Amino acid sequence: MILSDADILDRLAEGDLAIEPLDDVDQQVQPASVDLRLGERFLEFQRTNIPCIHPTDAGEVSEYVTETTVPEGEEFILHPGDFVLGTTVERVAIPDDLVAHVEGRSSLGRLAIVVHATAGLCDPGYEGQITLELSNLGTAPVALSPGMRVSQLTFTELKRPADRPYGAERGSKYQGQDGPQASRIGDDPEFTGRGGDGRDPSGGDRE
Numbered sequence: 001m002i003l004s005d006a007d008i009l010d011r012l013a014e015g016d017l018a019i020e021p022l023d024d025v026d027q028q029v030q031p032a033s034v035d036l037r038l039g040e041r042f043l044e045f046q047r048t049n050i051p052c053i054h055p056t057d058a059g060e061v062s063e064y065v066t067e068t069t070v071p072e073g074e075e076f077i078l079h080p081g082d083f084v085l086g087t088t089v090e091r092v093a094i095p096d097d098l099v100a101h102v103e104g105r106s107s108l109g110r111l112a113i114v115v116h117a118t119a120g121l122c123d124p125g126y127e128g129q130i131t132l133e134l135s136n137l138g139t140a141p142v143a144l145s146p147g148m149r150v151s152q153l154t155f156t157e158l159k160r161p162a163d164r165p166y167g168a169e170r171g172s173k174y175q176g177q178d179g180p181q182a183s184r185i186g187d188d189p190e191f192t193g194r195g196g197d198g199r200d201p202s203g204g205d206r207e
């Protein structure tokens with residue numbers, strides 16, 4: 001079941017679902033979603049001197065992305081074909097019995113701006129800002145303004161709460177993220193040889 005505006009407000013009042021700051025409830029809470037605003041920080045991908053991104057080499061991240069801050073009142077121009085990581089202003093906390101979906105807004109979709117390339121799910125238990133995968137699929141540059149409503153979140157109730165929600169206990173790598181975060185795929189257990197809970201399967205990190 002997808003939560004309606006009344007359900008969302010109830011869950012916010014109960015306190016287990018959090019979206020902060022929610023500065024303009026009337027404007028941001030939509031009939032079955034909550035609009036989220038574009039933050040000031042962006043991660044841009046380098047085009048020069050990068051022969052290839054090795055996603056599994058976590059050490060390389062700072063070599064292929066640079067962070068730019070665009071204060072409210074200024075604009076970030078997203079050119080056709082560009083791909084940058086942005087962030088929501090709001091931090092969210094998703095309770096164990098909900099899953100949230102990151103969606104675009106129709107008004108920006110009509111300008112060919114998309115807010116995620118493939119990752120549209122916020123897990124039960126997730127807490128933090130949301131990293132937006134911003135692209136311009138159109139043919140004209142589009143000016144994005146930090147503070148503008150850029151994305152919307154919908155909430156779906158799970159049949160049963162997650163047994164192992166997203167979070168430190170399962171070694172979730174984006175838990176608590178602040179601002180746009182580059183891929184940490186190199187931290188995946190398949191590449192580090194550590195278990196899904198972040199522990200060394202040999203027991204070498206136990207006290």
Ligand SMILES: Nc1ccn([C@H]2C[C@H](O)[C@@H](COP(=O)(O)OP(=O)(O)OP(=O)(O)O)O2)c(=O)n1
Nearest residue numbers: 102116119120121122123126130131172173174
């Ligand atoms: N556009 C998005 C989508 C998700 N997330 C956050 C909320 C999710 O709960 C978390 C992890 O998302 P995924 O499970 O899709 O990502 P991974 O599988 O790569 O991460 P992990 O291995 O930590 O589960 O990232 C985000 O910030 N921005």
